[in-house]
Every structure is written in C-alpha cells, then in structure tokens.
Amino acid sequence: MKIVVTGGAGFIGSNFVRYIYRERPDWRIDVFDKLTYAGDRRNLEGLDENRVTLIEADIGDEQAVDTAVANCDAIVHFAAESHNDNSLQSPWPFVETNVVGTYHILEAARKHNKRLHHISTDEVYGDLSLDDPVKFTPNTPYNPSSPYSSTKASSDLLVRAWVRSFGVQATISNCSNNYGPYQHVEKFIPRQITEIIEGRKPKLYGSGKNVRDWIHTEDHSSGVLTILEHGRISETYLIGADGEKNNKEVVELILELMGKNPDDYEHVSDRPGHDLRYAIDASKLHNELGWSPNYTDFKEGLSQTIDWYKEHEDWWRPQKAETEAKYREIGR
Ligand code: NAD
Ligand code: TDX
16 A cells, blocks of 8 residues: 655645554555645654655646646545635635645546545634534535635545545545644643743633543544545545643643643733634544544643653754744734
C-alpha cells in the first residue's frame, strides 16, 4: 500500500504520518506538502526515507498532483490553510488552497480512479448555543461562519459532488479541535503554553466562554485510519472525543499545570464572528466502525503536550516572534 498524504508536514498531517509509520509498517507514504509557514520538514525527522518521501509541491500545481496521485493507491487530503484569524486578515490563500487545491485533488483521483479520504472540520456546521442539547451530526446543515470554515465547507461539497457525479471513491471526516505535539504556536493551546514559557500572560479572546470539543491528534489519526480502511464510500463520519471545555477553563488548567496562578491571564479583544460552541456526536464512527479514542483524560493529554513544548523549544522558537508580531498588529 502506498498513500499520498497532502499537508503531511503540518500539525495533524505529520502526526498522522508518524501514526501510519508505526501502525502500518508495510505501507509507504508520499508526503505532498508546499511547506508554507505551517509546514516543517523537521516534523518528519527520524522517519526512514525508504518509507517516507517528501514531495515539496503545491496542491494548486495540477501536474505535480496528477503525478503523485497516479503513483499511489490512496490519498489522504489534509493540506489546507487552517487558521481562522489568518483567514480574517487575508482570505484569498484559503480559497486558493482549500477550494481550488481540493478541486485538483478530486480531478486527479477521478482520472486515476484512486481512493480518497478528505479531512475536514466541525466548523462547517457553524456554532451551537451553550445549552443546545443536540451536538453536530453528519446530518447537521452546513452553516459556516468564517472565510476558513466556508472554504472547508466548499471543499466538502466539491467532494460530495465528485462522488455522486463522477463516482469518485471518497469518504469525508469532520473532526473537532485537535491538540498535541507539533501544533503551530499561532493556535490556542500552544500559544498559551509558549507565552507562559516566555514569561508573558496567556491571552483569552473576549470573555473566554467559547467552547471547543478537544481531541488528541493521535485519536484523530486512529479515526482517519479506521475510515480509510473500513469506511463506506461516499459517507461522512464525525470524529470527536467528548472533550468540551470553554477557553477560560483550558487557560486556567494550562496555568495550573505549569505551576502558575490560574487567574494569571489577560483578556484581549474578541475574534470577529467568533463561533460560540462546537460539539461532536461521534456515534456513527463508534457504532458503525467500532472506533473509540484512547486519550480520554484531557488533563493528562494536556500535561503531556505542555511537556512536549517545554522539551522542544528549538522547534517552536523560530515561529514564535513572527506569530506574536502578527497578533500585536490585530490587537489580539
Ligand atoms: P496546519 O496548518 O498545521 O498544516 C497544514 C499543512 O498543509 C502544512 O504542512 C502546509 O505546508 C500544507 N499546505 C498548505 N497549503 C498547501 C498547498 N497549497 N499545497 C500543499 N500543501 C499545503 O493544519 P492542521 O491543523 O494540521 O490541519 C490539517 C487539516 O485538518 C486541515 O485540512 C484542517 O482543516 C483540518 N482540521 C484541523 C483541525 C485542528 O484542530 N487543527 C480540526 C479539524 C480539522
Ligand atoms: O490566543 C488565543 N486566545 C483565544 O482565546 C487564540 C489563538 C485563540 N483563542 C480562542 C479562539 C477559539 O475559541 O481559542 C479557541 C481555539 O482557537 P484556535 O486554536 O484558533 O482554533 P479554532 O478557531 O477553534 O479552529 C481550530 O479548530 C478547528 C483549528 O484552527 C481549525 O483548523 C479546525 O478546523
């Protein structure tokens, strides 16, 4: 088995590559990645080059996509512009990569008749109220809020159309917020951990009441592998680990785990259009494919993640100053 993993040098993609490397020792992996600011070849360090090859290319490059897809058995498509705050400053790269790039992946999968798994997000469903008793399910109507989530929603719709109109052998998964090692310091949890290491206060958008449904990235990987191997073609599966927490609780827990006063954070201005709550009902994946998460203790997973950032300062240090300079510009 040879798979192409687009975006395999980013946070979730590289964790998936390491997971497959360990769990499927006879598989070969071509990582197809543009190495944007969010991709890092160091995320693949230590992996045997006879099994993992990095193809440095853009999913907008039709020829490069065609060649990679022609030479594999299946594609797992993670590549995307992934940060909401960036999409509010500069939406075009999101349209280009998330929509047009996915179009190229679909056309290549169609031409070469290859199995495709498309990675998406719970944000395509918009947000829930804090007391909504019903979580997101595969039947929840699409209602995205931000340029990022609307381009992800668009990419999902393209996949559905290529399945129905052209018979492309595809599945889709929509996952909740991931945490774990190798996540860029622009994202919520690594930003706060590294702010504390640098001697500054964590930054909470608005009141901090917004709820995210946290899942360890390794559980996302096991969910994707389960769907790739056993999922029904044309189906959408939601991946989540019942990890709802509001942002204030998460900041307080990070501070506590790092030996600080849990109140020692600051409020900064809110994100425009900030989604209030995401929550995943993953029962289809549990009941139909027998998947369940391993990281059921958020505090333990968070503590391991904090340790990883403490031990890998050389990894995140090059991203940090530039990221904070960007946040200063927008007052967050
Ligand atoms: P990331 O920003 O850390 O990584 C994205 C990767 O894609 C990088 O390696 C980057 O170089 C690459 N890339 C970007 N544009 C490209 C292009 N045009 N051509 C080729 N490669 C390109 O993102 P992430 O957080 O690892 O997210 C990966 C996927 O998972 C995305 O599709 C995202 O929408 C989805 N997702 C993320 C989360 C989350 O919590 N982070 C949750 C659910 C779904
Ligand atoms: O400094 C911060 N302070 C803060 O309060 C940052 C960076 C974020 N936040 C808040 C905003 C959100 O409510 O924390 C929450 C999480 O923020 P992000 O890490 O930016 O994630 P989110 O916008 O929820 O989107 C993430 O999950 C779904 C990923 O970035 C997406 O790629 C994924 O699709």
